[in-house]
Amino acid sequence: MRESPLEYNDIVFDAKPDAVPYNYRISYKVTQLCLIMRICGRGNVCSLIKLHMISCALISNDNMRKLLEFTEGTGTAPIVRFDPSVNRALTYAIAYGLVEQQRNAKYKLTERGHRLAEQIKLAGDLMVIEISNLNTLAKKLTEAKANELVDMWRTKNVDN
Numbered sequence: 001m002r003e004s005p006l007e008y009n010d011i012v013f014d015a016k017p018d019a020v021p022y023n024y025r026i027s028y029k030v031t032q033l034c035l036i037m038r039i040c041g042r043g044n045v046c047s048l049i050k051l052h053m054i055s056c057a058l059i060s061n062d063n064m065r066k067l068l069e070f071t072e073g074t075g076t077a078p079i080v081r082f083d084p085s086v087n088r089a090l091t092y093a094i095a096y097g098l099v100e101q102q103r104n105a106k107y108k109l110t111e112r113g114h115r116l117a118e119q120i121k122l123a124g125d126l127m128v129i130e131i132s133n134l135n136t137l138a139k140k141l142t143e144a145k146a147n148e149l150v151d152m153w154r155t156k157n158v159d160n
Helices: 026-040 049-058 061-072 082-093 110-124 128-137 143-156
Strands: 099-100 107-109
Touching: 026 049, 026 082, 026 099, 026 107, 026 110, 026 128, 049 061, 049 082, 049 128, 049 143, 061 128, 061 143, 082 099, 107 110
Parallel strands: none
Antiparallel strands: 099 107
């Protein structure tokens, strides 16, 4: 006995939920940004470019090393990846009342965001590597140093 041919209607594709990598989860990114502003920001304030630079550095030890070397004047300009998830997380952080955008376009941690960052730091077993790296970087990446990097990109790529 021969089987009947497979019909188009017999084929079903069900979408399965994909796991989202931790570093793209909105809760992780929002918390990361709060930690960046708390540990590396002057007065809990950072520019968008500085947030992107530090977020990119947190992706790998090599990225962090290059950013540290640049801040210390011993390395060349690091490559910074501008990640759309940082912008999206900022939008959520503002909506959650953790961050506010100032008139000078910089972002400031609110009291609520400050408490979140402190709670994560005190937990002792959350975002340990990120906190360690941020403490190493601390206040070394100033807004002036971040702007210096931006100016280097402009002059280096002026012909492009």
